[in-house]
Amino acid sequence: MSDVSRLLADYGPAFGQALFLTWKLTIVSFVPGFLLGMIVTVLRLFPLPPLRFVLTVYVEIFRNIPSVALLIFIVFALPDLNVLIDYEPSVILTLVLVCSAFTADYLRSGINTIAGGQIEAALSLGLRPMQIISAVVLPQALRAVVQPMTSLLIALMLSTSLASQVPFPGRELTALASKIANDSAAGIAAFAVAAAMYVATGLLMAWAGATLEKKVRILR
């Protein structure tokens, strides 16, 4: 315990900043990733075979590639192709791509919960396909995926730890803890504090997700 209090006296503000950076990375990759995943899901509905094929390949690639491998490719291999992306945007890009692929996958299962009769009914009312997607399909699909999306958000938050794999200007929790472990003997306390911050954030997200789920869940 005294280890932890001494550590917090020395590195308290640094931990605050690291936690904040972890949150920031999570949000700036979740929001665009979610929107991109939604666009991919909608585009995959259209009867355009070439587009469907490419988007299916897109989803399968980014769902199955390890995020670290993707990050390392973006940071170390792309410069050889004369594509230079700074470290922070690289991390965010990695997380956005992975998040969008999982979002597309989950939303698709959400869409599968909608009965075909609803679409037939909407068509017979004279709604156009785009109107049906935005007024009938998406709202129900979104309400059906609150739980998997919460898990995805938590997984994404934990994935921000891979920012520690590139020389990042700021330090997020994992990078800070491993730096303290390298510099001093307070390693175990540093890891404990970082882990507590991750767990607390995750529990907070799970609670918020469960609350939202209870509000919007469709009882069938």
Place this chain on the structure above:
Amino acid sequence: MSRPLEDILFGAPSPQAQAVMRAVSVTAAAVLLLLVAGIVFRFHSAGQLDVRFWEFFAWPTTWAFLARGLLGTLASAAMATLIALTLGLVLLLGRLARPRLVRWPSIAVIEFLRGTPTLLLIYVCFLVLPPAGLKLSTYWMLTLPIGLSTAAVVAEVYRAGVLAVPRGQTDAARSLGLTEAQVFFFVVFPQALRYIVPALVAQLVIVVKDTTFGYVVTYGELMQNAKVLIANYHSLVPVYLVVAALYCLVNYAISRESKRLDRPMH
């Protein structure tokens, strides 16, 4: 199985709509081909299509080395899975136990392992344990943290399965005079397993992905061996592309299997 939703949505297009769709399809195909051509041209203009960057892929030694890496990946993933499945069961039993003195610590351990990045646990095994006198081999520095964090997830998956088993099964088994342990291991758990096999297989994908961190502890898995190849041949882009493709293939195969198992059995 009813028709997919998009088939109903765009089921009966007018001739006009059909023409529009065909035109858009062709345009989309053209744009995508242009994109591919652009990428290939980028490779060419950056000199990445040079023979010297690719020729070593024609040598069997390269593939043998990559295969050894993949084997290292699979060896770590298999052991981590084994740890996760057994420790997950222990955590589940603790989680379901009635005495609070057992249940609460189990919940705490599950939430801790589940809510901490695997990478952080790997760093603990890599940076903290050796100075403390506990020297693990690189294999265990990678496999143990992955096994631990997966165990917590598996415990929750098990629990979802157990809760899905109808209550009547437990009541019936108890009324036959089975002990609590018999009820759990002979009646409830086997049925629970059948519900959750797809979820467990899907978890395997995450295990394989996590073994990518092997290069952090310099354990000889696929990513680490890729780094060695790159150091030898100075061929970054081709090696990373091939390795990424290998990971995608392995994980895609596992995901496919999980989705296949997920189809209802009758």
